[in-house]
Amino acid sequence: MKKYVFQRIIFSIITFFFIITLVFFLARATGDPLAELENDPRISPETIQKIRAMFGLDKPLYIQYIDFITNMMLKGEFGYSIIYKRPVMEVINERFPYTLALLIPAITLSNYLAYKIGIEIAWRRRSKIGSAILTFSIIISAVPYFWLALLFLYIFSVRLGWTPIFGAVSPGMSFSWSWEWFADYLYHYALPFTVLVFRSVFSYVLYVRNTAVDILGEDYVNVAMAMGLSPEKVKYDYVAKNALLPIVTVLGLRYAFLIDGAILTETVFSYPGTGRLVFEAIYGRDFWLLQGATVILALSVIIVNLVIDFLYMFLDPRVRYR
Amino acid sequence: MMRIESYKELWTVIRSNKLSLTGFIMLIIIVFIAVFANYIAPYDPYQRFYPPFQPPSPQHLLGTDDVGHDIFSQLIYGTRISLFIGFLSAVIGTLIGLLIGLFSGFFGGAVDNILMRFTDMWLSLPTLLFTIFLVAILLRSSQYPMIYGIILAIALTSWPSVARLVRSAVLSIRERAYIEAVKALGASSTRIMFRHILPNVTSILVAEVVYRTSYAMLTEASLSFLGLGDPTTISWGMMLYYAMVRYAVVLGYWWWFIPPGIMISISVLSVMLVGMALEEYFNPRLRSRY
Numbered sequence: 001m002k003k004y005v006f007q008r009i010i011f012s013i014i015t016f017f018f019i020i021t022l023v024f025f026l027a028r029a030t031g032d033p034l035a036e037l038e039n040d041p042r043i044s045p046e047t048i049q050k051i052r053a054m055f056g057l058d059k060p061l062y063i064q065y066i067d068f069i070t071n072m073m074l075k076g077e078f079g080y081s082i083i084y085k086r087p088v089m090e091v092i093n094e095r096f097p098y099t100l101a102l103l104i105p106a107i108t109l110s111n112y113l114a115y116k117i118g119i120e121i122a123w124r125r126r127s128k129i130g131s132a133i134l135t136f137s138i139i140i141s142a143v144p145y146f147w148l149a150l151l152f153l154y155i156f157s158v159r160l161g162w163t164p165i166f167g168a169v170s171p172g173m174s175f176s177w178s179w180e181w182f183a184d185y186l187y188h189y190a191l192p193f194t195v196l197v198f199r200s201v202f203s204y205v206l207y208v209r210n211t212a213v214d215i216l217g218e219d220y221v222n223v224a225m226a227m228g229l230s231p232e233k234v235k236y237d238y239v240a241k242n243a244l245l246p247i248v249t250v251l252g253l254r255y256a257f258l259i260d261g262a263i264l265t266e267t268v269f270s271y272p273g274t275g276r277l278v279f280e281a282i283y284g285r286d287f288w289l290l291q292g293a294t295v296i297l298a299l300s301v302i303i304v305n306l307v308i309d310f311l312y313m314f315l316d317p318r319v320r321y322r
Numbered sequence: 323m324m325r326i327e328s329y330k331e332l333w334t335v336i337r338s339n340k341l342s343l344t345g346f347i348m349l350i351i352i353v354f355i356a357v358f359a360n361y362i363a364p365y366d367p368y369q370r371f372y373p374p375f376q377p378p379s380p381q382h383l384l385g386t387d388d389v390g391h392d393i394f395s396q397l398i399y400g401t402r403i404s405l406f407i408g409f410l411s412a413v414i415g416t417l418i419g420l421l422i423g424l425f426s427g428f429f430g431g432a433v434d435n436i437l438m439r440f441t442d443m444w445l446s447l448p449t450l451l452f453t454i455f456l457v458a459i460l461l462r463s464s465q466y467p468m469i470y471g472i473i474l475a476i477a478l479t480s481w482p483s484v485a486r487l488v489r490s491a492v493l494s495i496r497e498r499a500y501i502e503a504v505k506a507l508g509a510s511s512t513r514i515m516f517r518h519i520l521p522n523v524t525s526i527l528v529a530e531v532v533y534r535t536s537y538a539m540l541t542e543a544s545l546s547f548l549g550l551g552d553p554t555t556i557s558w559g560m561m562l563y564y565a566m567v568r569y570a571v572v573l574g575y576w577w578w579f580i581p582p583g584i585m586i587s588i589s590v591l592s593v594m595l596v597g598m599a600l601e602e603y604f605n606p607r608l609r610s611r612y
Contacts, residue, residue, distance in 0.1 A: 011439070014439075014443075015443050015446065018440075018443050019443075019447070023455070026455070026456070026459050027459060135341060138341065138591070138594070138595070138598075139587070139591060141594070142536070142540075142587050142588075142590040142591035142594055143583070143586075143587045143590075144540055144543050144544060144547070144559075144583065144586055144587070144590075145544070146543075146544060146547045146562065147562065147579075147582075147583030147586060147587070150562065150565075150566065150571055150579050150583065151580070151583065153571050154571050154574075154576065154579070158571060158572055158574060159574075165572060252446055253445070253446070256446060256447060256448040256449070257448070257449075259448040259450075259451060260448050260449060260450035260451060260544075263450060263451060263454075263548070264450075264544055264547065264548070267547075267548065267566075268566065278451065278454060278548070279548050279549070281458075282454065282458065282548055282549050282550060283549055285461075287458060287462065290454070290455065290458050291455070294451055294452070294454075294455045297448060297451055298447055298448070298451070298452075301446060301447060301448060302446070305446055
């Protein structure tokens with residue numbers, strides 16, 4: 001077990017370095033960051049030299065790489081945002097909690113619902129309702145997040161006026177530990193959260209269902225049935241329980257998938273999270289902001305994956321006693 | 323390649339499932355629209371009409387957008403780019419995955435270990451986020467996102483699952499007697515891999531390319547929606563991007579933002595359904611699932 005824990009931690013660290021290295025080399029591979037300035041006749045070569053020295057761009061590539069990593073990890077420096085005119089880390093720090101507050105409840109609820117629905121429709125796979133839900137979930141997995149968000153925004157905010165059109169709190173509302181703030185926050189939270197959960201539940205139901213259907217075909221399920229166990233017992237103790245493991249395995253992928261959903265959903269609802277920040281960075285051509293948001297979101301994926309690996313250890317005795 | 327009987331069997335599989343049949347018919351219609359877009363669209367999609375923001379009328383079936391483009395014509399032309407980017411990036415992504423899966427499965431040992439850890443790393447990352455990042459990087463050396471840059475970016479983030487699939491198939495094929503026989507005859511690794519193993523994984527690849535196409539179409543739409551589409555082309559995602567930044571939703575111009583979404587959903591769905599039918603055809607074990 002110790003070996004397993006150790007392995008997972010090492011793998012997470014390697015993944016983190018892999019991402020940082022990838023980001024660094026991709027960002028550098030596309031050319032000199034100061035190429036734009038060199039074309040500008042108003043800037044003398046000496047000034048460019050000075051800027052180069054200021055940012056350490058005159059050093060060899062491997063030193064730049066080491067600088068890049070130490071700046072990121074030790075000082076939390078991700079550069080300077082062009083659109084916000086503030087350090088990238090400061091902007092992300094403000095925004096990330098909003099995204100996390102969307103993602104964690106969304107992944108919990110959507111996985112729970114998808115699990116319940118998936119097992120149920122696998123159990124009744126020959127019934128009308130079973131195949132109707134299956135068809136519906138296939139259709140929903142083809143609908144893009146952002147369009148669903150636009151549609152919900154149109155129906156519930158614009159047409160019905162039930163929910164606000166943008167933001168995480170009303171304009172002018174500043175954060176305080178009060179019911180007033182919390183109520184206003186929930187009022188804004190409801191719709192983006194619903195879109196995220198709705199879309200991700202149905203894109204996942206198919207997977208849960210197929211997993212459960214495969215388990216239904218296993219011999220031990222037949223034996224259990226033949227032994228005369230009640231259908232309820234077979235469903236919950238034999239099928240649902242065994243379907244849990246393959247589902248936990250893809251939990252990390254689900255989180256990553258939900259991040260993609262959050263980027264699109266937050267963009268539509270102008271929700272001030274890290275996902276919307278990605279859009280703003282694209283819109284404002286703010287590369288450093290995009291890079292910062294990418295690294296932070298990827299880091300959160302690594303941490304979530306590590307947590308899931310440990311969760312897996314408690315669920316699967318084979319891993320625990322290895 | 324496939325014999326006539328196989329086509330017949332494929333058709334039986336498609337016909338036996340109402341969903342597959344619907345998907346198949348829808349895909350034919352969509353491909354037809356893409357090919358004959360210039361005959362079907364009533365106007366040149368770049369032609370500007372006055373006034374902009376027109377509601378639907380007999381002249382403009384779905385009205386006009388913020389600069390006076392006929393939305394219906396743009397919708398028709400959008401089919402082309404969606405299928406083109408989707409299919410091409412799926413093919414490239416599948417080829418990358420195929421190569422990595424082949425090498426990993428065939429050589430095993432350290433090669434397998436390293437390649438699979440690398441694949442797992444890619445697989446665990448948020449796909450759209452990294453595609454955005456890749457496009458943004460390409461963007462720094464050009465004025466606007468180029469269509470081939472977008473295809474490359476989507477391909478580079480879509481291969482890991484293909485690599486895993488191919489690898490597990492190769493692992494089982496590798497153990498078969500005929501591979502041993504070929505080895506004993508002194509065939510080189512490259513020959514065994516491409517001549518004797520590759521033909522046996524093509525069936526997986528066909529279904530996978532179709533599946534990847536549907537995902538790539540969704541990714542392309544998402545990229546365009548976030549403002550990373552090639553502005554010299556017309557895509558459904560980009561139509562929705564302009565609709566969003568020009569407040570079409572808040573202003574209630576449903577004819578501007580509803581049709582592109584329906585088109586994306588229908589075309590992605592049809593490709594997905596055909597993919598499912600192909601998967602069932604090549605893997606009869608799955609047929610019992612439905």
